[in-house]
Amino acid sequence: MEKFSRNQRVSAITKTLIECPNKVINLNYFTDLFNAAKSTISEDLVIVRDIMDKLGYGKVETIAGASGGVKYSVSISEEKINIFVKKLCLILQEKDRIIPGNFIYMTDIMCNPQIVHMAGLTLASKFMTLDIDYVVTVETKGIPLAYEVARLLGVQLVIVRRDAKVTEGATVTINYVTGSLKRIQSMSLSRKCMNKGSKCVFIDDFMKAGGTALGIIDLLKEFESELLGIGVLVDNKENPEKLVHDYYSILDFNGIGDDGSAIVVPSIC
Amino acid sequence: MEKFSRNQRVSAITKTLIECPNKVINLNYFTDLFNAAKSTISEDLVIVRDIMDKLGYGKVETIAGASGGVKYSVSISEEKINIFVKKLCLILQEKDRIIPGNFIYMTDIMCNPQIVHMAGLTLASKFMTLDIDYVVTVETKGIPLAYEVARLLGVQLVIVRRDAKVTEGATVTINYVTGSLKRIQSMSLSRKCMNKGSKCVFIDDFMKAGGTALGIIDLLKEFESELLGIGVLVDNKENPEKLVHDYYSILDFNGIGDDGSAIVVPSIC
Incomplete structure (x- = not known):
């Protein structure tokens, strides 16, 4: 041999x-x-x-x-996080990212495996000690990041849907009020997706007022499960009144500057 | 030092x-x-x-x-692919996976990082030599697999949406006819998502008649881009007449057996 x-x-x-x-x-x-x-x-x-x-x-x-x-x-040093976050700020400050309605275009970032890997590593290292069972996200844009966090934590990903699907069997649907626009939205999760009594973290691309995160907490209650942490790539500080308080973000978005580019700075956590 | x-x-x-x-x-x-x-x-x-x-x-x-x-x-040996695919067949044959309407429940599989990694490795190794620019998928269930293929091929992921979103800027929307139910559906992609003249592969969880894949080919034409390959986890052989012919699948689904479990076998490619 x-x-x-x-x-x-x-x-x-x-x-x-x-x-x-x-x-x-x-x-x-x-x-x-x-x-x-x-x-x-x-x-x-x-x-x-x-x-x-x-x-x-x-x-x-x-x-x-x-x-x-x-x-x-996995782990990542504070120094490496700082270098990564500063680079990402420069990317998000590119002027052609501002689209009508003063939204910031981030789709390419959420689909770039190298950026998603670094962001996932940053978030996974924060939640490493929580001993969770699932990483939960809501479709669509946060899925690659949530998958990466799940992969790095060695746990299953759970994708909450906007509508119940026939291919998911029995589902639980809840309604929730978005914190920013006060609209009623719903989210659904298949009964088969999660065991009772599970510990979860919620990962998303963007936090506005936190209505979605609050909805997730309610949805998890239906599964007798608990949300132990929230991690997002970008925290929109234009919504200063958040419905959830204990969350981790990588970047803060402070609106559009006079020069027409996004004001984006590393989050202080 | x-x-x-x-x-x-x-x-x-x-x-x-x-x-x-x-x-x-x-x-x-x-x-x-x-x-x-x-x-x-x-x-x-x-x-x-x-x-x-x-x-x-x-x-x-x-x-x-x-x-x-x-x-x-990356690469993976035929032997390792065989072991992986056989294990996956056993998982998909579990009887409680059959849900009303004779659908097979696969959501947990598409969200299991270890399975997604092996399936991604299998598909990535098939498309390694194509020198592509983007891995394209349609929301939602195929996203983790498509992300994994993109990561392993070192290219950007592109997620086609069911509806145009305000946060995506100018979008191109096309209508297409699903091959299985002959329903009209639409799909949208942000103009910013893809450079002209790109080479792509399309990755999805499930192939029925291939209407979605055909829609992707049309959508890519609007970006003067080309589809060089199609890869899916499961090929539904109950739809024998496919609208696309050159694709790679990992498993074949042949309906529900007399014992009430799915008939799933490794694809021959």
């Missing part, structure tokens, strides 16, 4: 861990793959753990016991 | 490459990070390249020239 060098094993182990964040991987997976002793793999893991730690790339933990193994959790 | 061992560098380089598929990373990024000579990094890259190749984990290429560097492209 083929033999692998330590360098080779370390590279392959790193790839496997990075692709399964927050999931426990049994050491047997690696001993079988490399035809190596557990002690050898354990030494490899120490190398991976130390370099991830040294560079702020995340945490590698070994978990003892029958269901034990090794688990990688 | 701190020194890093080869093992440490190999681990950190692997992580960086895996997180930026299909993007060229300048070698200076690594020489600066590790305070190491270019020749040292080149040797590290040979190690990473060889083990990725040996295990079928993807391809590491060095690109010469001023804008050169190193690029990682």
Whole structure:
């Protein structure tokens, strides 16, 4: 049977861990793959753990016991968040992003995998310790970001729909009032989507007054589940009176400046 | 300045490459990070390249020239695809997935990051050589899969909407006829979403008669852009007459069996 060098094993182990964040991987997976002793793999893991730690790339933990193994959790340094957020502010300040009605065009950003990855990493690292079961979002624009947060936290994504769909089986629909325009809206979630007694975070692209987040809290009550955190990419500070108070945002939007570009600054959290 | 061992560098380089598929990373990024000579990094890259190749984990290429560097492209072996697809068939055959109207409940699968990653890897590896600019999908259920394919191909995601939205600026809306129910539907895409003359692949969760895919081809014509490939998770073989012919699917759905469970088999492509 083929033999692998330590360098080779370390590279392959790193790839496997990075692709399964927050999931426990049994050491047997690696001993079988490399035809190596557990002690050898354990030494490899120490190398991976130390370099991830040294560079702020995340945490590698070994978990003892029958269901034990090794688990990688993502992290990102404050310095890297700052660099990312400042770059993103510059992108959002581009003048041609302002569209009639003084909206800021963000669709390309919410669909750019590199930006979504960095934003997802930023939000996932804030919610890492909450031990949640689901990342919840409302269709449509926040889905890539919510998916990325779910992937990085190693949990299931739940997409709340604007209307009940025939392909979703029995659904729960609630009505809620949007905080900004005071319009009645509804949202639906399939009964099959979530177990009772779950812990969730809500991820979205944009927070206006927080009516949607409040709606999510109500909807989760129907599933006897709880919202433990809220994370958005952009907080619209033009709506200073929020219906929810405990949330994390990456950027603040303060309206349109005299020069016709968006006033966007890093959020202070 | 701190020194890093080869093992440490190999681990950190692997992580960086895996997180930026299909993007060229300048070698200076690594020489600066590790305070190491270019020749040292080149040797590290040979190690990473060889083990990725040996295990079928993807391809590491060095690109010469001023804008050169190193690029990682994903791949997956036929054997791994087979194991994944067989497991997925078993999940879809669970009896409680059949919901009134003889629909198959797949929402949880389309929102499970581990399944989406494997399905995304399968589709991305099929479209790797097409050198596309965008991965296109239609809201809502296919978005996580399409995002994953876009991420793995290192390109932008484009989400086509069912209705034009005020936050998207000028949009192009087309009408199309669904192939299965012969209903008129519309889809909209923001002008800002796509450059003219782009090459795209369309990713979706489910193919019935292919009316949506045909609509996408029409919509892309309005952007003077071209559809080079179509990839879906499930092909509904109950609609044998397809409006599009050149597409890739992972699973075939052949209706509901006498035992009340879905008849799902790996697609032959």
